Structures are given as structure tokens and as C-alpha cells.
Amino acid sequence: MSSCLSFSLLATAGRARTGVLRTPHGDVPTPAFMPVGTYGTVKGITPPELRELGASAVLANTYHLWVRPGHREVEELGGLHSFMGWSGPILTDSGGFQVFSLSEYAKVTEQGVRFRAPLDGEYRKLTPELCVEVQEALGVDMAMAFDECIEWPADRDRVARSTERTTRWLQRCMAHRQRPERTALLGIVQGGFYDDLRIAHAQEIVELDLDAYAIGGISVGEPRDQMLAMAELTTPHLPVDKVRYLMGVGHPLDIVDAVTRGVDLFDCVLPTRNARFGQLYTSRGRLNIKNARFRVDPRGLDPDCTCYTCRSFSRAYLRHLFLSNEILAPRLLTLHNLSFYQRLMARLRDAVNSGEQELAALRIEAVRWMRPYED
Amino acid sequence: MSSCLSFSLLATAGRARTGVLRTPHGDVPTPAFMPVGTYGTVKGITPPELRELGASAVLANTYHLWVRPGHREVEELGGLHSFMGWSGPILTDSGGFQVFSLSEYAKVTEQGVRFRAPLDGEYRKLTPELCVEVQEALGVDMAMAFDECIEWPADRDRVARSTERTTRWLQRCMAHRQRPERTALLGIVQGGFYDDLRIAHAQEIVELDLDAYAIGGISVGEPRDQMLAMAELTTPHLPVDKVRYLMGVGHPLDIVDAVTRGVDLFDCVLPTRNARFGQLYTSRGRLNIKNARFRVDPRGLDPDCTCYTCRSFSRAYLRHLFLSNEILAPRLLTLHNLSFYQRLMARLRDAVNSGEQELAALRIEAVRWMRPYED
Numbered sequence: 087m088s089s090c091l092s093f094s095l096l097a098t099a100g101r102a103r104t105g106v107l108r109t110p111h112g113d114v115p116t117p118a119f120m121p122v123g124t125y126g127t128v129k130g131i132t133p134p135e136l137r138e139l140g141a142s143a144v145l146a147n148t149y150h151l152w153v154r155p156g157h158r159e160v161e162e163l164g165g166l167h168s169f170m171g172w173s174g175p176i177l178t179d180s181g182g183f184q185v186f187s188l189s190e191y192a193k194v195t196e197q198g199v200r201f202r203a204p205l206d207g208e209y210r211k212l213t214p215e216l217c218v219e220v221q222e223a224l225g226v227d228m229a230m231a232f233d234e235c236i237e238w239p240a241d242r243d244r245v246a247r248s249t250e251r252t253t254r255w256l257q258r259c260m261a262h263r264q265r266p267e268r269t270a271l272l273g274i275v276q277g278g279f280y281d282d283l284r285i286a287h288a289q290e291i292v293e294l295d296l297d298a299y300a301i302g303g304i305s306v307g308e309p310r311d312q313m314l315a316m317a318e319l320t321t322p323h324l325p326v327d328k329v330r331y332l333m334g335v336g337h338p339l340d341i342v343d344a345v346t347r348g349v350d351l352f353d354c355v356l357p358t359r360n361a362r363f364g365q366l367y368t369s370r371g372r373l374n375i376k377n378a379r380f381r382v383d384p385r386g387l388d389p390d391c392t393c394y395t396c397r398s399f400s401r402a403y404l405r406h407l408f409l410s411n412e413i414l415a416p417r418l419l420t421l422h423n424l425s426f427y428q429r430l431m432a433r434l435r436d437a438v439n440s441g442e443q444e445l446a447a448l449r450i451e452a453v454r455w456m457r458p459y460e461d
Numbered sequence: 462m463s464s465c466l467s468f469s470l471l472a473t474a475g476r477a478r479t480g481v482l483r484t485p486h487g488d489v490p491t492p493a494f495m496p497v498g499t500y501g502t503v504k505g506i507t508p509p510e511l512r513e514l515g516a517s518a519v520l521a522n523t524y525h526l527w528v529r530p531g532h533r534e535v536e537e538l539g540g541l542h543s544f545m546g547w548s549g550p551i552l553t554d555s556g557g558f559q560v561f562s563l564s565e566y567a568k569v570t571e572q573g574v575r576f577r578a579p580l581d582g583e584y585r586k587l588t589p590e591l592c593v594e595v596q597e598a599l600g601v602d603m604a605m606a607f608d609e610c611i612e613w614p615a616d617r618d619r620v621a622r623s624t625e626r627t628t629r630w631l632q633r634c635m636a637h638r639q640r641p642e643r644t645a646l647l648g649i650v651q652g653g654f655y656d657d658l659r660i661a662h663a664q665e666i667v668e669l670d671l672d673a674y675a676i677g678g679i680s681v682g683e684p685r686d687q688m689l690a691m692a693e694l695t696t697p698h699l700p701v702d703k704v705r706y707l708m709g710v711g712h713p714l715d716i717v718d719a720v721t722r723g724v725d726l727f728d729c730v731l732p733t734r735n736a737r738f739g740q741l742y743t744s745r746g747r748l749n750i751k752n753a754r755f756r757v758d759p760r761g762l763d764p765d766c767t768c769y770t771c772r773s774f775s776r777a778y779l780r781h782l783f784l785s786n787e788i789l790a791p792r793l794l795t796l797h798n799l800s801f802y803q804r805l806m807a808r809l810r811d812a813v814n815s816g817e818q819e820l821a822a823l824r825i826e827a828v829r830w831m832r833p834y835e836d
Binding site for chain 1: 500501502504505506507508529530534537538539544545546756757759769773774775777778780781782784785787788789791792793
């Protein structure tokens with residue numbers, strides 16, 4: 087089956103790679119970070135602003151859009167791109183994670199998951215087939231297969247059985263596709279944190295020849311080194327000519343470390359969610375805008391940042407907005423954090439193109455970004 | 462005393478006027494509507510957006526900025542223009558209204574008002590002198606005198622005594638000015654809803670030769686015709702060559718009706734606050750975005766509007782954002798309502814320049830805008 091997704095490798099530095107992911111709605115230079123727009127909106131930010139700050143693709147959520155406003159409604163309105171006013175590539179989470187984490191009484195059977203939706207208290211059932219149907223109706227460029235998400239830690243037997251079910255669900259997703267020329271399907275490597283299970287699962291689903299592959303089942307509370315170990319373990323078993331997506335990761339340093347392990351694509355709520363809580367990423371470390379030290383600080387958030395927020399407003403003003411619960415605060419702070427992430431991705435692409443030494447130098451900087459802010 | 466404010470009359474149509482108000486931070490074509498930015502921010506909107514949608518001046522609040530972040534802090538940061546990133550004219554409310562309406566235990570004496578601030582529970586005292594001091598420290602173009610705000614209805618004796626006190630407070634404000642070359646002082650005509658008291662007060666404070674005059678003590682719950690009657694009664698007693706500001710008014714139709722009675726300058730929370738509650742002004746009437754009829758409506762809010770929101774998003778999407786409590790909703794809806802108001806002001810200026818007939822035709826349209834939305 088010919089794929090609507092293609093990936094061209096440009097350069098490598100060790101296992102790190104740069105490339106271009108081609109989608110029905112345009113190209114994504116990789117490594118790339120997709121801002122999270124769960125409900126079809128990156129909170130507080132317009133599509134032209136996303137474009138301007140350097141995002142080339144965004145992520146939305148199948149589960150949330152299925153519950154509200156409904157995939158048929160979005161389809162009637164011309165699909166998700168038109169609905170949210172974003173003409174670039176869109177990837178949707180399958181919704182599996184949300185079903186497991188948000189809903190009461192989630193009951194998993196071979197058929198799918200029955201659960202009670204928190205929004206309206208109604209019982210609903212999500213199956214691999216419906217999951218594909220919803221994502222194709224949304225008309226997204228990249229659909230994620232419906233997988234079973236399990237907790238960490240989980241015992242080996244439970245992980246093995248769950249991973250087998252994920253493979254069967256993936257096959258049902260594949261069989262149910264109607265519009266492969268418009269919406270690519272990504273398989274998700276599971277296998278928990280058991281090396282042999284993960285490698286076996288990667289090999290098994292690579293055989294199924296999907297459009298691309300994601301590393302799933304991480305960011306579930308495990309230690310950071312476990313997450314990186316799974317990325318390191320998995321990427322050598324994925325095809326070189328397909329894009330590799332590490333789901334839900336992470337801090338800037340996590341992204342640098344995952345890129346050096348051969349990952350191309352990322353999404354994470356951290357830059358947007360942290361911004362709404364007043365936590366900013368800067369070249370001088372992590373800055374809490376609520377801190378009294380910024381009360382009359384006339385400087386922008388980050389002297390090395392050229393985003394609209396940093397060009398236009400002082401820390402004192404941003405602190406004032408935040409403490410006054412003004413909605414301009416999350417808007418401006420989100421814009422900064424997303425700009426910080428996109429600049430990181432651009433620098434990562436440059437570093438990989440330059441070589442391992444530059445990548446190592448960038449990692450040293452990223453370590454500093456994780457520390458508390460220092461003048 | 463030479464004033465930092467000047468007003469040039471351009472044209473009249475009956476008692477309606479167009480003109481240009483010159484301030485230290487630029488010109489304001491009148492009639493003009495000032496968006497409300499209480500805490501030094503028009504909720505959700507950036508200064509370049511305000512400029513683009515046609516606002517030439519904004520309003521902020523003395524009381525709120527005095528309590529937080531503090532006028533000395535704002536002064537240290539270069540003044541309110543620099544603090545909030547707005548380089549155009551700023552007018553500040555005196556804060557009298559807030560002290561009376563928001564605080565517990567407000568006690569009025571000849572000296573000023575002692576009250577308990579809701580924000581921190583602290584006892585504070587606002588006097589005419591402090592009110593001027595705060596506004597001059599903020600560095601605003603137009604400061605409002607500290608006046609006593611009384612309830613509606615109030616008996617004649619109470620209104621008469623209060624109006625006399627307002628005059629004494631105004632004189633104290635005038636005596637305390639340090640920077641008349643930078644911050645103009647506007648006197649506020651009180652007198653409640655007693656014709657003779659209001660006329661007498663207008664005449665009395667016009668004698669004091671202030672930079673401009675406001676009609677105050679309205680928008681306190683009185684019927685609409687009472688408000689308009691007070692505007693009609695007062696404007697003939699105000700100087701032709703000074704700008705006239707009707708505080709806190711109002712709906713589009715109120716503004717049209719006040720302009721025909723000789724008012725030049727307006728501010729009101731309605732376009733911004735209504736937007737946050739999902740209530741939109743459109744050329745087809747007032748639209749409630751929560752309404753189920755808009756569930757799959759692909760049209761923009763207002764077919765006659767060219768604002769970013771109307772150019773870019775469907776009613777269905779805006780409804781989805783609103784119901785999902787997404788902060789992009791208040792942002793986009795506020796942008797539309799403010800654009801609607803600014804377009805009204807531009808059309809009012811054109812109509813006054815064209816003559817009374819055009820003004821009457823615009824009023825007929827404005828009557829339609831006040832009705833519930835109709836397809």
C-alpha cells in the first residue's frame with residue numbers, strides 16, 4: 087500500500103538524524119516538536135502565531151474531539167484543518183491514554199474499552215475500528231493506532247499479554263482504514279520496560295509495514311533513564327526511512343537526549359502547561375514568574391529569546407498579569423515557552439547537521455536550562 | 462495654565478460633533494471609544510491588536526493599579542505606557558467608583574475614603590491628593606478627578622451635599638497637580654439626576670477651567686432615558702472646545718444616542734465583558750455563541766465584519782472553544798466585539814461628517830443590533 091507519508095533522511099550525527107517528513111498538508115523538518123492542541127486549539131495561541139514561532143505540525147486528541155464537538159460535526163465542517171484554521175500537518179493521539187487515565191470504570195475487553203466519559207457521565211465504547219473512523223473523519227495527516235496503555239510498573243506477564251492485544255488492535259486498525267491516501271497510520275511500539283518484549287514488539291509491528299512508528303507506553307511515571315533506555319533500545323529496530331515519534335516527551339533535555347538516540351518527532355504538554363502555571367524555560371534556567379524577585383524587573387523573560395513576549399514585555403509586567411489572573415498572561419507565557427521549544431528544535435537540526443560535537447555542546451546548554459533560574 | 466490636551470472641532474451634525482483630541486501620546490479622532498484595560502491590559506488582547514482593530518486610546522484604573530502592582534513600581538518601570546506596551550493615549554478612572562462599589566466598610570469623610578481592599582483585606586485610604594499622585598506617577602495622558610459616587614436613586618439633599626464635596630475634592634485635585642504638562646486633569650460633572658443640580662455643577666466646574674470634562678454619576682442602574690437625559694442636559698453647558706466624556710456608556714445604541722447629544726468620548730466594559738460571556742455584537746443582532754443553532758454553522762460571527770476572528774473561524778469552532786473553556790475563546794470573541802465597537806465609532810465619525818440624515822440612518826441600524834440575532 088503506498089503511503090501518504092514519506093521521510094527523507096538528510097544527515098546523521100551518531101544515531102541522531104535530520105530529515106524531512108512529507109505529509110498531505112506540508113513538510114515537517116525533523117527533529118520536530120508538535121505543540122499540543124488537545125481540543126483543536128493550542129491553548130491561547132492562534133494558527134498564524136504557531137506558524138510564526140516555528141511550529142510545522144500540531145497534535146490534537148481523538149478522544150476529546152470525538153466526545154466534543156464530535157468527529158462527524160468536524161467532518162461536516164470540512165475536517166479538523168479547516169475547523170481549527172491550521173493548514174499544516176496534524177497528528178492525533180489515539181485517545182487510548184485518555185480513556186485509561188481520565189475515565190471512571192474503564193473496562194478493557196478484547197473488543198475495546200468501555201468507559202464513562204467525565205464530560206457528560208455517559209457510557210461510551212472506544213474500539214480500534216472507531217478510533218480509525220474518528221481520525222479519518224477528522225481528516226488528520228497522521229492517525230495513531232489504538233493501543234492499550236498500562237501502568238508503570240507492571241509485571242512481565244501483564245505487559246506481554248497487553249502487548250499482544252495491542253498488536254491485534256493494530257491489525258484491526260489497519261483493516262478498517264478507508265482513506266490511507268489522506269490519513270497515515272502510525273503503529274505504536276509497546277512492551278513496557280522489558281527489553282526483550284519491546285524489541286520483539288518493534289520487530290513484529292515493523293513487519294506490518296506501517297506508515298511510521300511511535301514509541302509508546304512511556305511518560306507514565308517511570309524514571310527518566312528508563313524512558314531514554316527504551317528509546318535507545320527501540321530505534322535500531324525501526325526502519326531508517328520512516329519517521330520515529332516518541333510520545334509525550336518531554337523537557338528540553340529529554341528531547342536532546344532522545345534525538346541523540348535516534349528519535350525524530352515529539353509532543354508534550356510541558357511547554358504549554360508549564361506556561362499556564364507561570365513556569366518558563368529560559369537560557370538562564372527555569373524561571374517562576376510569580377517569584378517576588380521579578381517585581382520590578384524591567385528585563386524580558388529571556389535575553390536570548392526574540393519572541394513577541396520577550397521583545398515586548400518586562401518580567402515585572404508579566405508577573406503582574408499572572409498575579410492578576412489576566413488571560414493575557416497564559417497567552418504571552420505560552421508563546422514564549424513554545425518559541426523556546428521551537429528554537430531548540432531548530433538548533434538541534436543545525437547541530438545534527440554539524441556533527442556530534444555540536445550536539446554534545448547543545449546538550450551542555452540544555453542541562454543548564456533545567457536548573458532554577460540564575461541571573 | 463496651559464493644557465497638554467487640546468481638542469479641535471471638525472464638523473457638527475445637530476449637536477453631534479467630530480473632532481481630534483490631541484494628547485501627549487498622540488491623537489484621538491472623536492467620537493471615540495476607549496477599550497477598558499483595568500489592570501493595564503485589555504483582557505486577552507495585545508497592544509498591536511488594539512491598534513489594528515482601530516482603538517486610539519485605552520482606559521485603565523487608578524484604584525486597581527495603585528493596589529497592584531503599585532504606582533511607584535509602575536513609575537520605576539517607566540510609567541504605564543511602557544509597562545503595558547501601549548504607546549497611545551491612556552485615560553485612568555479615578556478609582557472612586559471602585560472604592561465605593563468593591564470595598565467593604567467604605568467610610569467617606571471630607572478628607573477622603575477609608576476602606577478595606579478586597580484583594581488583601583488591608584485598610585487603605587484614598588484622597589483627592591493621592592488620586593492625583595497615583596495618576597501622575599502612572600504618567601497617563603488623562604487623569605480623572607476624585608469624585609464621590611452615590612447610588613441611584615438618592616434624595617436631593619444627599620445629592621446636593623455630595624456634589625458640593627465633589628467640587629471641593631476637585632479643587633484639591635487641581636491644587637495637588639505636579640505635572641500638568643504631561644497629565645491632563647478632567648473634571649467630572651455630578652448632580653445626580655436632578656436637572657438643576659447637574660446644570661449648576663457643570664457651570665461651577667467649567668469656571669475652574671479644567672483640561673476637559675466628563676459626565677459622571679451615570680451607569681449606576683438608572684433607566685436608559687435618564688442617562689440620555691443627563692447627557693442632553695449637560696453638554697450645552699460644557700465648553701465647545703474641550704472634549705466631553707460620558708463615563709461607562711454603553712451599548713452601541715447608547716453611544717449613538719449620546720453622540721447625537723454632543724458627547725465625544727466613551728468607555729465601557731460591555732464589549733469585553735460580554736465577549737467573555739459569549740455575547741457578541743453583530744450586524745444581525747446580538748448573538749449568543751453558546752446557542753445550539755450554531756453547532757455546525759460554518760459562517761463567521763458577522764458577515765459584515767472583517768476582524769481576524771470573523772475572517773478566520775466559524776461560529777461552530779468558536780462555540781466549541783467557548784464550551785470547552787478554551788482561553789482562545791475569550792480572546793477571539795473580545796477581538797470581535799472591540800472591532801465591532803471601533804467600526805461603529807468610525808461609521809459615527811463618517812455619519813457626523815456627512816450630516817444628520819446619515820446619523821439617523823445609522824441609528825436605525827443600531828436599533829437592529831440590539832435585537833436578538835436573526836439569520
